[in-house]
Amino acid sequence: MEEDFEYSSPEEQKISVARYEEMIRNHDQYFFDKQAFIAIIDHYIDLNDPMQALQVTSYATSQHPYDTNFLLRQAQILASVQEFDKAITAVEKAELLEPSEGDIYFIKGSILGSLGHFEEAFFNLKKALENSDVKDEIYFQIASLLQSEGRNEEAIPYLKKTLAINNKHQEALYEIAFCFDILDQLEEGITYFNAYINTDPYSYAAWFNLANAYHRLERFEEAIDAYDYVILIKETFSSAYFNKGNSLVNLDRFREAIEVYEATFKFEPPSAETYCAIGECYEKLEEMDTAREFYKKSVQLDEQMADAWFGIGVTLDFENHYFESIHYYKKALALDDSNADFWFAYADAKYKLNLLEDAEIAYKKVVALNPLDIEAWLDYSSLYFEQDKVQEAIDILMEGISNNPTAAELCYRMVAYLFADGKFIEALSYLELGLHADPQKHTIIFEYLPQLQSNKIIIDIINKYANN
Template sequence: MEEEFEFDFTEDPKLSVERYEEMIRNQDQYFFDAQAFENIIDYYIDKNDPVKALQVIDYAVMQHPYAAIFHIKKAQLNVFTNEITQAFESLEKAELLEPSDPDIYMIKGNIYESMDRHEDALENLKKALQMAENKDEVLMQIAFVYQNMGDYDEAVTYLKLCLENNMENQDALYELAFCYDVLDKQEESIQFYEQYIDNEPYSFAAWYNLGNAFHKLSLFEKAIDAYDYAILIKDSFASAYFNKGNALVQLDRFDEAIEVYRQTFEYEKPNADTYCAIGECYEKLEKMDEARSFYKKSVKMDPKLADAWYGIGVTLDFEERYFESLHFYKKALNIDDQNPDYWFAIADAHYKLGNLKDSEAAYEKVVELNPLDTEAWLDYSSVVFEQDNIPKCIEIIALGIKNNPDSAELYYRFVAYLFANGEYNEALNQLEIALNTDVEKNYLLFEYLPQLQTNKVIVDIINRFSK
């Protein structure tokens, strides 16, 4: 019969592991207290070796049959190895031994959530909440379940409880901002973060989220102030610099934005998004060489960043290098073929190259993807007009008006095409609608068909509306 030794290595986890591995090598039986076994199990979990961790649990259960912790650890490993039935069995054993351990119900809740059984998940998590000393994690999990159910209002309730429980829980702060964003309740978000900051004025995360809420309401000056406070508290907060740069861009303060974007490089490695943002600032400043240089850095770091390929195309387009620009627009489109801006740029480049059929096909795609783009409807119809297909122009603009019934620009163009097609009565009817929509824009009609300026009937109607 093998001799059994007892060791207590709770003070030194590494020593526990060494003695355990010695026991396995010697095919011997040593006794370890429960804490030592926990240390050994955690060691193998940290080393991502679930098989050895489960082996230790088997020894631990033999030596400590009434300790629920080992069944709980086994359940966690069962979940990790996707053995869900075994996980539930382990949790049942743990529950028999220690029914007041919140981890049992936390794990159950998480398993049910992974199975999309939200109600069962909530039932177990709320049970865990009653028992848990540290309620943070449980409240966060409950909030996540409500998010997955699409009940963001209830998620907000639990995230606020989480913050009441621990004001420094940054994850809860960011999740709360996300929920307010989904609910489109930016004013409520601002109110919450301002109150929170009254109690926690040095929370950089709160100032940052406040800045984001201001940004979404287009209150860019206020957003910049909030980002500045976040940076003042944590000067290495790269995301705050980046978002401040974005706010400066919205205010057309491109030189300042470039400086702020560059500051992110002091605190994190340059990334493709920041290079692309700097490129866009230089583009807006019409410094195309610098813009192209940064766009190229961006695609070198991330060849899948469509906006950077598109940006290179824009710089070439500006220099009237349309054939080259088309190549880069197409690279952007290969990555994201549902982006109407890319199709618009391709349509415009084809038009400038005299490829009217290709331009027409691209404009058709633009209005399909973004039927609210009135400029695209106008340009699309112009390309068709140049091919002398006036009936199709009329169809295009009629469809444009159907999607944009308040667009005076489309009505005036409609009038021009109807006149060009000899449909004078309908043209005069549409002219009255155009004048009712926006009388000040009647000049658009003459911009497109200057010869109508001598048409007495049209001039009389416009004069009547102008009075």
């Protein structure tokens, strides 16, 4: 097999390639030993020229017909260019010549997996395990097949076996993190990565995956600490800076986040995503001119960055330039018309401009996309209430409450609408519902209809809950 060869030096490889190309130019036949052929094949693979590499394997198999190494190389190259049927033919020729060689079954299993023939692929990979001393890649390939079938739970033990044999297997580390994430087993992931780090404390990939798990669980302080370890081990790993910035944002530490985002520029060119993230930090700090500057830099790099177009709109909206903001909200919606936040801001701007029909359409879109957005239901219903369309406002709020039955805010707003419509008994029942859900928020009623502060029945009911 290939592992038995002593590879050529770079100089020897150069000589072999030159001699081979001379043979092709002269339409001649030169003899090459196995080592030389391997060097020539590797040369064309390194040049990302699979067709030339395939041609070399054809010459190699004609000169060394009983050497399975060249047939397996041929199979792998054919698979890389999606010629799976030809790849299977090549690997089966190798199988006839050397039926006890584990690499044959590993490559055959991998190709069958690419064809979606999972049962045959698993059979061959398990046969490879029986005939190979190098098992980590086989375990990893089995895990990959299981993942491709959506069997992530079953993939985890094989990824663990891969890493138990080869704890430097970066792909396996990231794939096991993916499995823990998609299975919502983040706590298990944290336990695993902490144990892993105890055996390999300088694995930046393990620290990075641990940090990501903490972030997903909203344990942002612990995430930041773990990202700091990543940066300590591998200072140039820009993703750790970016993700640390995201954790800082979630803690409202916007100035620090900006510094960390900008640190990525030392190790890679600025990206549209990073400019957009910095813009959002300045937006949260209400430094709208600077925020807008970074959002514009973002869309200059990538016109498809919907969040940056939206951010420009938000900065203009904040400065009461509603008409201009709508232009940018439309650009964001053209790129992502299923984003409820974009529609909400667009609806709000239309409402502020008294373009009520447009606002109604947009609010309807918001609650359809995100029926759990309590503020959207409140604003949508308010649009009708303020036009004296009280029954329409009540109907919308009823729908909102059916989607959010424990939302006290909606119940308290309903109290105000029902009182305004003269439906006092129904209003009191919603008051009870709101007080049961969250008695502390009852002042919402008075913010909307201040005159209800003098209503003795309402005050008595509120006091009853307050005293309990």
